[in-house]
Amino acid sequence: MTNVAVIYYSSTGNVHTMAKAAAESAEKAGAEARLLKVAELAPASVVAGNQAWADHAAATADVAEATLDDLEWADVILFGTPTRYGLPAAQLKQFIDTTGGLWFQGKLVNKVVSSFTSTSTAHGGQESTLLALNNTFYHWGSIIVAPGFADAVQFDPANGNPYGASSISGNNPDNVAEANLAAVEFQARRAVEIAAALKRGFQAA
Numbered sequence: 001m002t003n004v005a006v007i008y009y010s011s012t013g014n015v016h017t018m019a020k021a022a023a024e025s026a027e028k029a030g031a032e033a034r035l036l037k038v039a040e041l042a043p044a045s046v047v048a049g050n051q052a053w054a055d056h057a058a059a060t061a062d063v064a065e066a067t068l069d070d071l072e073w074a075d076v077i078l079f080g081t082p083t084r085y086g087l088p089a090a091q092l093k094q095f096i097d098t099t100g101g102l103w104f105q106g107k108l109v110n111k112v113v114s115s116f117t118s119t120s121t122a123h124g125g126q127e128s129t130l131l132a133l134n135n136t137f138y139h140w141g142s143i144i145v146a147p148g149f150a151d152a153v154q155f156d157p158a159n160g161n162p163y164g165a166s167s168i169s170g171n172n173p174d175n176v177a178e179a180n181l182a183a184v185e186f187q188a189r190r191a192v193e194i195a196a197a198l199k200r201g202f203q204a205a
C-alpha cells in the first residue's frame with residue numbers, strides 16, 4: 001500500500017477542489033490517501049471580510065489539519081497552494097517551515113513529492129509558484145515527480161503546465177475546469193505509480 005498525503009491551502013475553494021480530486025485519484029490508483037489542510041494564518045477579521053473566503057473556511061472546517069506525523073507516514077506528498085504574487089501561500093509555507101526536525105533526521109529523503117496550484121490569470125505565476133516549492137523539495141532530498149507531458153491530458157489547451165496541474169480561476173471561488181481536474185488526477189496517479197515502483201525497487205535491491 002502506498003500512503004499519500006494531499007496537503008493544501010485554499011482561501012476560496014479552487015485548490016481544495018483540486019486537492020480532493022488528487023486524493024480520490026490516488027485512492028483509485030490503489031493508495032491510501034489523506035486529504036489535509038494547513039492552518040489558516042490570516043486574521044479572522046480579514047477572512048470574515050471576504051464572503052467567499054469565510055464561506056470556504058466554514059465549509060471545510062471538518063477537514064483535518066496536516067501534522068508532521070502525516071509527512072512521516074506518507075510515501076507520496078502532494079502539495080496544493082494558490083499563487084500569491086507568484087509564490088506559494090504563506091499558510092502552506094508556514095507548515096513547510098515546521099519540518100526542520102524531520103529534515104534533519106533525513107525523514108523526508110526519497111519521499112515522492114509533487115505540487116499543484118491555482119491562479120487568477122493564465123500568466124499570473126503558476127510556474128514560479130511550483131518552482132519555488134521545488135526549492136524546498138531539493139533540500140529535503142525528495143524525489144520530485146512532475147507531470148511533464150507524460151499523458152495526453154497535458155496537451156489539453158486548458159492544461160500544459162509540466163511543473164504541476166494548474167487552474168485559472170478568474171478570481172472566482174471554486175471555479176476549476178474539468179480539464180484541470182483531469183490533469184491533477186493524472187499527476188496524483190503518476191506520483192503513486194512512481195512511488196510504488198520505487199518501493200518495489202528498494203525492496204528488491
Ligand SMILES: Cc1cc2nc3c(=O)[nH]c(=O)nc-3n(C[C@H](O)[C@H](O)[C@H](O)COP(=O)(O)O)c2cc1C
Binds near residue numbers: 012125172173174
Ligand atoms: C494576496 C493575493 C495574491 C494573489 N496573487 C496572485 C498572482 O500572483 N497571480 C494570480 O494569477 N493570481 C493571484 N491571486 C489570485 C489567486 O491565486 C486565485 O484566485 C486562486 O485561484 C485562489 O485559489 P483558492 O480558491 O484555492 O484560494 C492572488 C490572490 C490573493 C488574495
